[in-house]
Amino acid sequence: xxxxxxxxxxxxxxxxxxxxxxxxxxxxxxxxxxxxxxxxxxxxxxxxxxxxxxxxxxxxxxxxxxxxxxxxxxxxxxxxxxxxxxxxxxxxxxxxxxxxxxxxxxxxxxxxxxxxxxxxxxxxxxxxxxxxxxxxxxxxxxxxxxxxxxxxxxxxxxxxxxxxxxxxxxxxxxxxxxxxxxxxxxxxxxxxxxxxxxxxxx
Amino acid sequence: xxxxxxxxxxxxxxxxxxxxxxxxxxxxxxxxxxxxxxxxxxxxxxxxxxxxxxxxxxxxxxxxxxxxxxxxxxxxxxxxxxxxxxxxxxxxxxxxxxxxxxxxxxxxxxxxxxxxxxxxxxxxxxxxxxxxxxxxxxxxxxxxxxxxxxxxxxxxxxxxxxxxxxxxxxxxxxxxxxxxxxxxxxxxxxxxxxxxxxxxxxxxxxxxxxxxxxxxxxxxxxxxxxxxxxxxxxxxxxxxxx
Numbered sequence: 001x002x003x004x005x006x007x008x009x010x011x012x013x014x015x016x017x018x019x020x021x022x023x024x025x026x027x028x029x030x031x032x033x034x035x036x037x038x039x040x041x042x043x044x045x046x047x048x049x050x051x052x053x054x055x056x057x058x059x060x061x062x063x064x065x066x067x068x069x070x071x072x073x074x075x076x077x078x079x080x081x082x083x084x085x086x087x088x089x090x091x092x093x094x095x096x097x098x099x100x101x102x103x104x105x106x107x108x109x110x111x112x113x114x115x116x117x118x119x120x121x122x123x124x125x126x127x128x129x130x131x132x133x134x135x136x137x138x139x140x141x142x143x144x145x146x147x148x149x150x151x152x153x154x155x156x157x158x159x160x161x162x163x164x165x166x167x168x169x170x171x172x173x174x175x176x177x178x179x180x181x182x183x184x185x186x187x188x189x190x191x192x193x194x195x196x197x198x199x200x201x202x
Numbered sequence: 203x204x205x206x207x208x209x210x211x212x213x214x215x216x217x218x219x220x221x222x223x224x225x226x227x228x229x230x231x232x233x234x235x236x237x238x239x240x241x242x243x244x245x246x247x248x249x250x251x252x253x254x255x256x257x258x259x260x261x262x263x264x265x266x267x268x269x270x271x272x273x274x275x276x277x278x279x280x281x282x283x284x285x286x287x288x289x290x291x292x293x294x295x296x297x298x299x300x301x302x303x304x305x306x307x308x309x310x311x312x313x314x315x316x317x318x319x320x321x322x323x324x325x326x327x328x329x330x331x332x333x334x335x336x337x338x339x340x341x342x343x344x345x346x347x348x349x350x351x352x353x354x355x356x357x358x359x360x361x362x363x364x365x366x367x368x369x370x371x372x373x374x375x376x377x378x379x380x381x382x383x384x385x386x387x388x389x390x391x392x393x394x395x396x397x398x399x400x401x402x403x404x405x406x407x408x409x410x411x412x413x414x415x416x417x418x419x420x421x422x423x424x425x426x427x428x429x430x431x432x433x434x435x436x437x438x439x440x441x442x443x444x
Contacts, residue, residue: 087311091290094254101258110265111257114291121290 005086008129011195012082015075015136018188019068022143025181025188026064029150032181033058036157036174043167049160050171056153057178064146064185071139078132085125092118133199140196143189150182203259206374208414208422209355213238213332217416218259220370225251230370231280232418234359236352237263238330243271244288245350245359246281246418253284257291266291271327272315274299275361276344277306281418286311298327298336300346320348337406339363341399356413363403364431365389366420376421379430385420387438394440404436 037054040047095115102108154175161171209215219232233256234245242264248256260269269292274282277300285297289311299307301319308317320336327334327350335351342363350359366386376382394400415423415431423431 087286088290091287094250094287095257095291097254098257098261101254102261105258105261107261107263107265108258110267111261114266118290 005089008082008199009086011199012075012079014195015078015192016072018192019072019075022185022188023065023068025184026061026068029178029181030058030061030065032174032177033061036171039167039170039174043164043171047160047164047167047171050157050164053153053157053160057150057157060146060150060153064143067139067143067146071136071143074132074136074139078129078136081125081129081132085122085129088118088122088125092122130199133196137193137196137200140189140193144186144193147182147186147189150178150185154179154182203255204374205259205262208416209352209357211355213329213355214263215352215355215357215416216263217374217422218256219374220372221252221255222370223255224370229280229367230419232416232420232422234350234416235260235263236329236332236334238332240268241270241329242268243273243327243329243334244269245273246275246361247272247284247288249280249283250287253287256284267293270295271329272297272299273327273348273350274303274307275339275349275359275418276300276347277303278344281361282307283310285315289313289315298325300344300348302346303344322346324348337410339403341394341396342403343393343395351410351412353411356411357416358407358410358412358414359416361418362393363390363435364415364417364420364423365393366417368420372421374422376423376427379423379427379434382421383434389419390435390438391440391442397440400435400438400440404432408432 033054036050036057040050040054095111095118099108099111099115102111157175157178158172161168161175164171203218204220206217207214208217214237216235216237217232218235219230224230228249228251231246231248233248236243242260244260272288272295274297285307288295292315296316296318297312298318298320301321304317304319322338322340324336324338326336332354335353337349337351339347339349339361341347347361349361366382367389368385412428413425415428
């Protein structure tokens, strides 16, 4: 296995790992939203502006969880494709080696057919991999978009929290936890994108 | 890859092995080919590392499209881990292998090759007008294990039975049986688990008319050395690790 193939395996495998962390954080946001809703309810008019924000946070967390679930299924398909590509490439290299060794053999020319077929299969896999990576990157971009939206909501939450009197600290803590979670999601997804971007189709 | 023709008649037997370019840390193995007019059978075609030299060597005797049959005596990687590559190279081939190993052997990759499961009691392989017999050799050493007997050429391809661990450039035939014993004793005592299975196999094989006994490792036995080997093996205690 050459270094590029190893990197490809690592890149694809790391997506699942990074995304499982994203999933945990998205669930934390969902919990924070439920917590914020309860505080806002108790605060009544003092946290009037905060109440619709909690619905946004909850919706955002739900959508992120759904997106990540879809991406995980896709990442598994991409991993299988990587295995397939490795097998096809290995077969092509060995067929070429056999054809070269058989140059002077009576039936050496009959190896050309399998070499051509193996090359075609390998190239098909490589093209499919690039197409799938491009699709996966666009899905990851959607998660990044959600993370950015969560950070804006967190900023708004801080402003609303400042007007919530004795509930200020509790609501600020909610805003902090949403902001921190959004930050983590952004960083993890960004790592996935960097790892995969070298394989995207132009 | 060294090629030695061991039978020439209405069909041919060719032994392949002693590959000088083989990585030093993998065991040397013998591959056998039976070539008839339109078909070619590869017996224990070898591990992944051997695929390219083995394919190139076979192409001296048959075109790719006439490599129609593979045989695996058992499931070991030195026997058949190249299966996934043959599977992609051959368009119309069958793999004859023990029925009990089917689900295991498919891990090597077996998408286009037809798996022909050999039942425990044995069977046969037909190549043009030639019929080869599949002789049960269970527990020698694998729990599902077969050897190939050609009644016309009087050759028994005996898998790991008769195998020896020795230098990669060793001659292909045993030339001094007594001197050869040291090279095969430990292999048989350690790899073969059952004295009962050994006796059943010897009883079965003594009824066959064998001119050449052709193992998957080491040297082949010819003429009187076949009987010498059977007598020696009969007296040997195996399964020594317990």
